[in-house]
Amino acid sequence: MLKPQTLNAFENFCKEAKKYGFEPKIESGYRSFDRQLLIWNEKVCGERKVLDKEGCAVNRTELSDLELMKTILLWSALPGTSRHEWGTDIDVIDAAAVPEGYEAELTPEESFGVFGKFHKWLDGGNSFGFRRVFLPGIGRVQPEPWHLSYAPEAKEIEQNFTAENLAERLRAADILLLPQILDNMDWILENHVFCYFEK
Numbered sequence: 001m002l003k004p005q006t007l008n009a010f011e012n013f014c015k016e017a018k019k020y021g022f023e024p025k026i027e028s029g030y031r032s033f034d035r036q037l038l039i040w041n042e043k044v045c046g047e048r049k050v051l052d053k054e055g056c057a058v059n060r061t062e063l064s065d066l067e068l069m070k071t072i073l074l075w076s077a078l079p080g081t082s083r084h085e086w087g088t089d090i091d092v093i094d095a096a097a098v099p100e101g102y103e104a105e106l107t108p109e110e111s112f113g114v115f116g117k118f119h120k121w122l123d124g125g126n127s128f129g130f131r132r133v134f135l136p137g138i139g140r141v142q143p144e145p146w147h148l149s150y151a152p153e154a155k156e157i158e159q160n161f162t163a164e165n166l167a168e169r170l171r172a173a174d175i176l177l178l179p180q181i182l183d184n185m186d187w188i189l190e191n192h193v194f195c196y197f198e199k
């Protein structure tokens with residue numbers, strides 16, 4: 001479900017990585033709007049854990065609707081704004097480094113620990129058009145060094161992304177917290193979407 005150019009670039013990226021003993025594996029690639037919507041709604045209604053900045057589960061009943069929305073946005077994209085919907089963005093691990101019986105969780109600790117060598121290699125610019133998006137110091141999404149975006153294709157989608165389209169899609173969806181989302185649309189776009197676009 002990735003875009004052909006992105007897939008092609010990823011294959012080249014893998015070939016190069018193999019020379020260094022890495023085995024890049026896509027943990028999460030394409031994710032549909034409906035899948036993202038399901039995750040969102042499950043978090044809002046308490047069927048799925050909501051994590052705070054530190055990655056600890058919050059007691060959602062202690063939060064106002066607005067606080068709940070902002071907390072969910074730390075780790076989950078608002079449906080219609082997930083870069084995984086584009087087919088250009090992937091979450092990648094180094095399968096060669098996974099110990100037997102271990103299941104990758106995509107946590108910050110892993111990028112220093114078990115996948116540390118792979119991330120150091122990525123730091124060196126061995127990216128074949130893939131760039132890290134969710135970096136510390138930008139926006140409000142927690143840093144995700146494993147999330148890579150194929151810049152040549154993603155840029156095109158970024159250029160065509162509009163707030164109006166997004167609002168239209170959300171109004172047509174069965175999404176929880178819709179009033180809070182619409183009231184804060186500019187804030188969401190500024191802090192969770194546009195700031196990650198390539199300058």
Ligand SMILES: [Zn+2]
Pocket residue numbers: 028084090091144146147148
């Ligand atoms: Zn991701």
